[in-house]
Amino acid sequence: MRVAVVLNTSAGSLLGVDDAEAAIAEAFAVRGFDATFEPDDGRELNDRMDAAVAHGADAVVVGGGDGTIACAVQRLAGTGVALAVLPLGTANLFARDLGMPLDDIGAAVEAIAGGNARDIDVGEVNGHVFVCNSVLGLASRLAKRRERFRGSFRVRDWWAFLVSAWRGLVRYPAMRLELEANGRKRVLRTRALTVVDGDYEEGFGRMFSRSALDDGRLVLYVAASLTPWRAVVLGVRMAFGRWRDAADLERFEADAFTIRSRRKSVRVMNDGEILLLAPPLAYRIRRGALRVIVPPRLEAPGDATTAPASGDAALPAATGRAPANAGLAA
Incomplete structure (x- = not known):
C-alpha cells in the first residue's frame, strides 16, 4: 500500500x-x-x-x-x-x-x-468543512485563550488559563442570532451554540462520542444560559451520559440551515480551529464527501460489542437519541 x-x-x-x-x-x-x-x-x-x-x-x-x-x-x-x-x-x-x-x-x-475505505459525511459552513463540530460563542472564545498556553506544562500557565476561562464564563455576553431552517425563523439569545456533524450519543463516559458518521444530518445544540455553575453541572451530566434534558439546552435537527447575526464577523470554531466568518452562516451537510480508512472492526466506546466496518452497520447505532426539538417548526 x-x-x-x-x-x-x-x-x-x-x-x-x-x-x-x-x-x-x-x-x-x-x-x-x-x-x-x-x-x-x-x-x-x-x-x-x-x-x-x-x-x-x-x-x-x-x-x-x-x-x-x-x-x-x-x-x-x-x-x-x-x-x-x-x-x-x-x-x-x-x-x-x-x-x-x-x-x-x-x-x-x-x-x-x-482497514477498509468508507465514505462519511462532513459539515460545511460558508465553504469551510468540519467533520466533528462547529461552535459559536463562549467555547470558541475559550479556545482562543487556550492557544496562548499550548505546549506549556508550567503550573502558573495552567492557573492563568483557568482564571481566564472563569472570567469568560462570568462575563461573556449572550449573542443574538436568527436561525432559519425548513422555511421557519427563530430568534435565539445564547452564550454557546454547537453544530454537530451527526449527533452525540449519551452513555456513561461517552463525552462527545458520535452515534453515526453517515446519517445525513446536522444537529444543533443551543445553551440559552451558561453560567459557571450550569457549565459545571452540564459537564458532569455529560460525563455520566444524561445531559440532553438539561435545563436551557435546546436541540434541533436539519440538513441545512442559516444563522444570521448583526455582527460584521462571527468567531466560529471548526474542529478546534478558529475562523472569523462574515454572516450569514450557511450550514449544510455533505453526504459521503470524505473517504476515510477505518479499522476492520469498530468497537463502540465503553462497549464490548463490535460491528463490521462496511455498510450502514459499520458504526454503533445511537443510544438514547432524543426527538428533534419542535420549537423551530412551531
Missing part, C-alpha cells in the same frame, strides 16, 4: 519527542507500507497536504490532533482521496469516532494496514 504521510510534530503526543518521524516511518516500513513523508520543514500545513495529495498515493496518512485533521479534511473532502488518521493529539475526537487505537502508534498503523 502506497501512502503519503503528513505529521504535525507540534501535536500534543509528539511534544518533546525526538526523532518521532523516524520511529513512525519504521512502524510503517515493518508493516510493508511504501510511505512517503512530507517533512515538517516550516511549510504551511496546507502546502504539505497539497504535496502529499500530489504523490498519487492510495491514502494520505495524517498524524496530529483534531486541528491537524481538520486541515486534512478541508483539503481531501470531495476528492475521493482516502484519509487515514494517526491520533497524536490530546482529545483525538475524530480518531475515537473512527475506532482508531489511541495509545499505541504501532497498533494505529496496524489498524490502517488492515
Whole structure:
C-alpha cells in the first residue's frame, strides 16, 4: 500500500519527542507500507497536504490532533482521496469516532494496514468543512485563550488559563442570532451554540462520542444560559451520559440551515480551529464527501460489542437519541 504521510510534530503526543518521524516511518516500513513523508520543514500545513495529495498515493496518512485533521479534511473532502488518521493529539475526537487505537502508534498503523475505505459525511459552513463540530460563542472564545498556553506544562500557565476561562464564563455576553431552517425563523439569545456533524450519543463516559458518521444530518445544540455553575453541572451530566434534558439546552435537527447575526464577523470554531466568518452562516451537510480508512472492526466506546466496518452497520447505532426539538417548526 502506497501512502503519503503528513505529521504535525507540534501535536500534543509528539511534544518533546525526538526523532518521532523516524520511529513512525519504521512502524510503517515493518508493516510493508511504501510511505512517503512530507517533512515538517516550516511549510504551511496546507502546502504539505497539497504535496502529499500530489504523490498519487492510495491514502494520505495524517498524524496530529483534531486541528491537524481538520486541515486534512478541508483539503481531501470531495476528492475521493482516502484519509487515514494517526491520533497524536490530546482529545483525538475524530480518531475515537473512527475506532482508531489511541495509545499505541504501532497498533494505529496496524489498524490502517488492515482497514477498509468508507465514505462519511462532513459539515460545511460558508465553504469551510468540519467533520466533528462547529461552535459559536463562549467555547470558541475559550479556545482562543487556550492557544496562548499550548505546549506549556508550567503550573502558573495552567492557573492563568483557568482564571481566564472563569472570567469568560462570568462575563461573556449572550449573542443574538436568527436561525432559519425548513422555511421557519427563530430568534435565539445564547452564550454557546454547537453544530454537530451527526449527533452525540449519551452513555456513561461517552463525552462527545458520535452515534453515526453517515446519517445525513446536522444537529444543533443551543445553551440559552451558561453560567459557571450550569457549565459545571452540564459537564458532569455529560460525563455520566444524561445531559440532553438539561435545563436551557435546546436541540434541533436539519440538513441545512442559516444563522444570521448583526455582527460584521462571527468567531466560529471548526474542529478546534478558529475562523472569523462574515454572516450569514450557511450550514449544510455533505453526504459521503470524505473517504476515510477505518479499522476492520469498530468497537463502540465503553462497549464490548463490535460491528463490521462496511455498510450502514459499520458504526454503533445511537443510544438514547432524543426527538428533534419542535420549537423551530412551531
